[in-house]
Amino acid sequence: MQVYQKVKATPLTYPSFDIVELEKNNQGQTNLIANDHLCIDGQYRFRIGSVASYAIECGRCPIADFNRTVEQGHKTHFVTQMAVSLSISNVPRGRFILIDSNQLIKFEGRVFKLTPAPNDNYNLVEQVA
Secondary structure: OOOOOOEEEEEEEOOOEEEEEEOOOOOOOEEEOOOOEEEEOOEEEEEEEEHHHHHHHOOOOHHHHHHHHHHOOOOOEEEEEOOOOOOOOOOOOEEEEEEOOOOEEEEOOEEEEEEEEOOOEEEEEEOOO
16 A cells, blocks of 8 residues: 655755655645654654554564554554764665644554654654544
8 A cells, every 4th residue: 555645845955865845635644654754843863653564574463563562551653763873884865754743644544643752752642533
């Protein structure tokens, strides 16, 4: 299944990455997919993910991992800070998606709002219709 992600604008360009703004869907939400790199409120060091997408990446059963996470009372969808390192080797050009906190995003069929959390982190708060 393909997720609609059309670049609306590229407000900033750096030697190693671009910061892009995506068009919103007809509900006014930004569509994101697992491992998208995010620039939230001007900080370009975040990645979005889920228990299911990580399980698939690691070759495990996403349903079993998801159910275990729910049983243990942990979050199933998350935004994490990315580590930064300096290197002399060439890396592929990156792309960070411009997102504002409190903006509605659609990720893996659910609608979330990004809210600030302690220590420069962000929470995904599911929006129930």
